[in-house]
Amino acid sequence: MVSRIPSGKLATYGQIAELIGSYGYARQVGWSLSRLPLPSSIPWHRVVNARGQISMSLRREGSDWIQRDLLLSEGIQFDINSRVSLKQYLWRPEIRDLLLGQLED
């Protein structure tokens, strides 16, 4: 599901959980992404928390800052408090995005 987030858009952990039919499993979404070997073809950096912030943690060993750079390179703007406007960037999946399997175009 994360792979379907288009460049320039963002999704929240809770949103991804809900989209895959696992309401309430936001933490597990975060855990899953944390297990990704980097670099990854999956756009993991397009997932932020519900407050519109990158979840910073020393345990991430820099991947949080990498996430910030990747988002900046995709045109995402951060305010003075390192927050993004979910109002503006939140991904609104279309019906075909919700279908299982990987289809193109």
Next chain:
DNA sequence: CATTTGACGCTCT
């Protein structure tokens, strides 16, 4: 088996 720990999120002050 019992606790603690998170790339979380919502509510109440």
Next chain:
DNA sequence: TAGAGCGCCAAAT
């Protein structure tokens, strides 16, 4: 609006 508090739930310890 920023924090604190609490609920959440599987992985880690």
